[in-house]
Amino acid sequence: MTANIRCQLLFSAFFLAVTGCSDPPPSNTTEAVGKVPVTVAEISEWKYPLTRQLPGVVRPGKRAILSTRIAGTLTSVTREPGDEVTTGELLATIDARDIEAAIAAAEEKIIAAEAAVRQARLDSDRLERLYQEDLIARVRTERARVRLEELEAQRQAAKSELEAQQTNLSYTRLTSPFDGVVAETLVDSGSFVGPGQPLIVLEDRQQLRIDVPVSSNQADSLVQGQTLSVVAGPGNGTYEARLVSIIPALDDKGTGQRLRLAIDTETAALAPGQVVSVVVPVADAKRRNRDTTWVALPQDALIRRGQLTGVLVVRSPGEQVSAEPAVVNLRWIKTATMPAIASDLIPVTQGLEVGDRVVLDPSADLQDGQPVIIENAGTVDGKK
Structure with a gap:
């Protein structure tokens, strides 16, 4: 092995040793999460009356559906929806020519009947005098009296017919039975209407x-x-x-x-x-109050996840002092219907007790078991 090769091997071993010593240490996954400042409130007993909506x-207050008892053509509708009317004010009219003709005929019958009654009474009185003078038989006076009674009955029938036609004439004029507002007109003028058909509300x-x-x-x-x-x-x-x-x-x-x-x-x-x-x-508020104690919870302390409702409850090992660290725990609760008289509070039926402290306006970063610092604390007023 030459001197040059030996030098290269020594340099490579030195480089590997240096590189291995410079690797960063593995991260510590158990490092504590930073403490988050929170605002808490201590809840108290629910004192509001339980209500439901x-x-x-x-x-x-009054509602009348006006109609007529006769058949005829609706000749006019004098008021529109939304118009205010007073008692007795005319609202609509129906064609009354047939009824007016019947009234005129009934009046003529009354005139003829009264003339016949006057003549029959004169005949009855004359025959009664002749009978008193023994000039005629009793049967003739009795016949005259019966004839008079028949004519008087016919006269009364004619008067009754006149009254009936006059009543029918009143049905052709729809008037307001009380002070109010025209809510709806169901039929337009010119339409043929029948008895009992709704016309005006x-x-x-x-x-x-x-x-x-x-x-x-x-x-x-x-x-x-x-x-x-x-x-x-x-x-x-x-x-x-x-x-x-x-x-x-x-x-x-x-x-x-x-x-x-x-x-x-x-x-x-x-x-x-x-x-x-x-x-x-x-209805069963008294029974519920005997069975359990409900507490008052601010709405801004709620956490909703799907169909579940929960709060973050602050827990500490000992008595809590301001600015001392504490831990929050997620707790699922059950609530009742919020009454209209306490729009900022809702009753809790299960999951909380009097004296529990809950986090107000919890942020999405807060997790179950996370340490927190209490910056501001108060008490929920559960009294009316």
């Missing part, structure tokens, strides 16, 4: 009513005259309504009932046909 339909919106379907158990927990809250409108405005009555099921097999609520104040946020939410107390 049920859908209801707004209806006018009239509503009184000075007072509104709300019908709410409920279960029998829920209805039994309410009292007539009780005040309930109604949530409606684009801004979720709240209005007070009075429970007027509880309407039972229409048949024996029905299990549901209906609440009838009344709102005395007219408001632009409510209109007939509108669907609103009615806040009612939970």
Whole structure:
């Protein structure tokens, strides 16, 4: 082996030794994650009354579907939908020429009947005097009296016919039965209409009513005259309504009932046909409160993953002091329906206890078991 080859082998061995010594050490996967500052709140017992929101339909305080009892051509409709009307105001008319002719004929019959009655009474009185003078037989006076009674009955029948035709004439004029608003005109002028056919829908919106379907158990927990809250409108405005009555099921097999609520104040946020939410107390709230203690949780502490709901609970080995490190643990919970009176809090039925501390506005970087630093702590107010 020459001296040149020997030098190259020595250089290669030295280079490999240097390269092996310069390799970086393997990373430590068990290095602790940095502590994240968080804001926590200590939850307390739920003191709000338990409620639920049920859908209801707004209806006018009064609603009348006007029709006629006669057949004829609708000659005019004097009001349009949206027009305000007063009691007795004319809304539509129906062709009344046949009825007017019948009235005229009935009046002529009355005139003829009255003339015949006057003549029959004169004949009866004359025959009665002749009978008193023993000039005629008794049977002739009796016949005259019977004839008078027949003519009087015919006169009365003619008067009754006149009254009937005058009543029919009133059916050709549709008038408003109360102060209200024309909600809809169902038939245009020129159409032929028949008895009982709906023509005009009239509503009184000075007072509104709300019908709410409920279960029998829920209805039994309410009292007539009780005040309930109604949530409606684009801004979720709240209005007070009075429970007027509880309407039972229409048949024996029905299990549901209906609440009838009344709102005395007219408001632009409510209109007939509108669907609103009615806040009612939970029927079995007392039983639930005896069985378990519910807690109040801020909405901004919730973590939702699919169908699961959870929170990050702060745990520390000992008594927590501000700025001391702590660890967060993910805990799955069960919540109840949020009542309208506490929009920033929701009731928790399972998974949390009074005194637990939860992280508010948890970031996506927080993981289960991660150390944190508490920067700000408070208490959830679970009292009404």
